[in-house]
Amino acid sequence: MSLTNEIIKQKVEEKFGESVKAFSEESFGLLTFEVESAKVIDLMRYLRDDETLRFNFLTTMCGVHYPDNDLNRQFAVVYHMHNWLDNLRIRFKTYLNGENPEVESATKVFLTANWMEREAYDFYGITFTGHPDLRRILNMDEMVSHPLRKEFPMEDGGRTDKDDRYFGREPQNSNLN
Amino acid sequence: MSEIVVKSIEDKYAELIKQRENADGSELSILNLGPVHPATHGIFQNVLLMDGERIIESESTIGYIHRAFEKIAENRPFYQITPLTDRMNYCSSPINNMGWWLTVEKLLGIEVPKRAQYIRVIMMELARIADHLVCNSILAVDTGAFTGFLYVFQYREKIYEIYEEMCGARLTTNMGRMGGMERDLSDTAYRKIKAFLKEFPAVMSEFESLVSRNRIFMDRCINVGPISAEKAISYGFTGPNLRAAGVDYDVRVMNPYSSYQDFQFDVPVGKSGDTYDRYCVRNAEIWQSVRIIQQAMDNLPSGPYHADVPDYYLPPKEDVYQNMEALIYHFKIVMGEIPVPKNEVYHSVEAGNGELGFYLISDGSRVPYRLHFRRPCFIYYQSFADIVKGHLLSDAIVILSSLNVIAGELDA
């Protein structure tokens, strides 16, 4: 019998009980649900090793910042997994605390998570405990702030050549006023 | 928060040097396959710990052209994000563009007419040929066969001419629109594609006869940098590098998009995942792409080249001056006020290097709330340190160019 979303939902709920919630399929038939940050790695290992589920591929993993959520739901880490044998994808998210976003590292389960987690750390400051070498990967090592957070401006604040008033923004860096 | 000790790569290796005194007295040395290097066809740095000629350990540093695509994507309306995508994998930019358009159309639920889908397939397969041509000819240049590069780049220029017919640009194509293509295949484009299909196979077989059975090339590439299928999957390999390892995962076959199911093509698969397999898989894929373009050109359906969705597709200019609705639509689209549902979508396409995925979270406003690019180069390049252990330095260079790591996609 081919794998369907209901079977996955039923097996995951029966294995993890109340730590998985908010199942939904309105994202174009792709089963999406939430999981507690403590249970992420066990869930991932279970999805990979279970004979009927067989999610053998971690497609991608990224951080998301929700500044106006309440404190312990301000950061989310979204995992996409893909079952190549039955061609089914799932997406599960885990919400993390705003001040100190921390989740267990998935490098023990999939080697591909190594750089993905370093990128999430670099962009959002989410620390992955147990990561072999958690450093900044894309930005300069001397950079202290985490640029993809919503409050971080896109343009480089220190530039002098572009006067913000011509771009319809308040004169942040123009020294003419 | 746990205080993360940031140790520079060189200090870490210095300790290894002190521990490991060699029997014959020759010390280990640190070599920089660094940012400005003829062999790294792009800007990434590998600090190699070397014992004479053999590599013991390697550490990659990337991010030298990090341009914060995901931050820019959060400040731009939907139709302005395509110029970002074709600067990711700039060897095959139409595939990235079409990937983005397919994601947005999936989110908005737009049904693209058959003719536009066929034109998109033609453009994507031409881009795949261009991407594989660059990778294989540069791999041949790295092992010393320079003439192949010169022959093959002539035909890459022909592909660029076809792009120019379609969208006016050679490299950063920004091709396609929400709901189809921006213009129909002009008859010069039609003629150029026909000419390309007629002449290219001869040049390709000449290139293959020059390089594939070349004694030096085979010695330099066979059994160099093999990777097993399980490790490739665990490292997140997709695309030609994974198929070279023996796994026939191809997004065009697994979940076909843009009417790929109408075409017959096979997915070439290697055995041992070494450099020669990656080269052969890319060569075979070029032949399959030619086959797809041939089929697409033969039964190219007639009809409109874009969906009738005035909310998202810019009305023709003369209509905008005549009637009022076209003016309103034109104004709303250009200002980015297009009706976008509050939803999230993940869609992936088979790019030149693997599965290029777009994870889009939209909160109904004119800009995406979060857009994450699943970049194949970024994901499989982390295995380079693992593959290259124990090889000679000259093998490391051949492995690097056979992995076809493109800096734009790596540091997006």
Next chain:
Amino acid sequence: MLPLNKCRMTSNTDFLPILIQFVFVAAFIALMIGVSHYVGPKRHSKNKDANFECGVKQYGNARIPFSVKYFLVAILFVLFDVEVIFLYPWAVNFREFGIDGLWKMVMFMGLLLVGFFYVMKKGALEWE
């Protein structure tokens, strides 16, 4: 009766042109290096004199003991390259040498071929 001037002894004055040629060569080289050394501009700075390591900070120094394999491969190359140089004068006028010239060259190449097989059997060419 042999024409007298045909077979006179080679006195050492016949080698004078070669000597002059050597002097010219040495003088030309010394001149070129000397002039470009003194006339050429010299600009130094800390960054400019640091050696180039792909544009990033250089670590460790290059003067470390390295294994003898490198030297072995280099010397073998020089040996067989010099062997090829002997082919050139022979190839230019091998028609005048005739058959015995051919045998001389075959013997010469044969000896070196034996040396080549010896090197291969001793495993000097394998890298590990």
Next chain:
Amino acid sequence: MAENIKMVEAPEGFSGEGFFATSVDKVVGLARSKSLWPLPFATSCCGIEFMATMAPHYDLARFGSERPSFSPRQADMLLVMGTIAKKMAPVLRQVYEQMAEPRWVISVGACACSGGVFDTYSVLQGIDKVIPVDVYVPGCPPRPEQILDGIMKLQELVRTEPMKRRDSPEYKALLASYGINVI
């Protein structure tokens, strides 16, 4: 037959019976302009356009730049092509400083000239904040003809450059303004 071949015209000078006298500047300038060895500092998309420029169709070798040298020691012309992130700026400056005088810089592409479309925190807004630039080639990416045009403009500059420019106080002030102090 030979009227369509464009020969390099001899520099102006005083020619008489079997001799030709001209200033050293002109001869050296002519020689330098026809043998500029490029250092292809190709980072992103413009690098692929540079590969198209080196390929036989647009063939940069016709202008004497056949041999690209990746080490700054033998390079005359630093072709900075593509986006230069702030992480890359010290590397670019190090490569520029290690080039032997006389050296020239062409900044190819909008990203190198002014940061281009990427007005973000991580991109250096124009390489002339780090090194002095001689020729700017606009375009994103510039077509190979534009790159060739930029190189021809630089050849004009090289041909007419006086020998003493590199020792002149203005040039030293220019370098000092970039913090490059040469003794």
